[in-house]
Amino acid sequence: xxxxxxxxxxxxxxxxxxxxxxxxxxxxxxxxxxxxxxxxxxxxxxxxxxxxxxxxxxxxxxxxxxxxxxxxxxxxxxxxxxxxxxxxxxxxxxxxxxxxxxxxxxxxxxxxxxxxxxxxxxxxxxxxx
Numbered sequence: 001x002x003x004x005x006x007x008x009x010x011x012x013x014x015x016x017x018x019x020x021x022x023x024x025x026x027x028x029x030x031x032x033x034x035x036x037x038x039x040x041x042x043x044x045x046x047x048x049x050x051x052x053x054x055x056x057x058x059x060x061x062x063x064x065x066x067x068x069x070x071x072x073x074x075x076x077x078x079x080x081x082x083x084x085x086x087x088x089x090x091x092x093x094x095x096x097x098x099x100x101x102x103x104x105x106x107x108x109x110x111x112x113x114x115x116x117x118x119x120x121x122x123x124x125x126x127x128x129x
Contacts, residue, residue, distance in 0.1 A: 005076040005119045013129050015040060015069050021125050022067075022118070031061075041068040046118065050082065058089025058104030061114050067122075074126055078115045086111065 019042040023033040026046055036043045047062040054060045062082035068075045089104025 003115065003119075004078065005074075005122065007074055007123065007126070008072055009069060009074045009126050010129065011072065013069060013072075013074070013126065015042065015067070018074075018122075018125055018129055019044065019067060022122055025121055025125070026118070041066065043067075045080075046114065047082070050085075054107075055085045055088060056092055057100055058086040058107035059110070060085045060107065061110050063111075063114050063118070065115075065118060074122075076119065076122060078118075081111060081115075083111065 016037070019035050019037070023035045023044060026033050031046050031048045032050075033047075034045045044065045044067060045062070046065065048060070050060040050062055060082050062080070063078050064080040066077045066079070068077075086104045086107050089100040089107060093099065093101030093104060
């Protein structure tokens with residue numbers, strides 16, 4: 001469901017600074033971020049509220065972003081979004097009570113918004129490098 005992002009960057013663009021800044025900005029927002037450098041590109045995993053009661057309520061957020069810069073073009077591709085907890089929340093809500101359905105809907109809205117927030121932050125950071 002996430003849209004990919006592609007835009008031009010300056011010739012002085014530094015991928016390491018970009019990945020570190022993006023990771024730190026989301027850590028300050030309460031996300032667990034892991035960054036793996038793979039020959040100049042990065043695999044960033046953003047996660048928040050994964051596991052525990054959030055699994056039943058559908059409130060967890062997670063997405064993996066692959067960030068590459070080729071010939072002055074920065075590309076961010078998203079994969080492995082976390083939808084399992086939302087499905088569990090809907091099922092538990094349907095069987096037991098309606099509260100997990102409501103929280104799963106809230107979780108869905110946050111999950112859909114996460115790549116958009118990453119795109120906005122990435123665009124802002126890349127424009128300053």
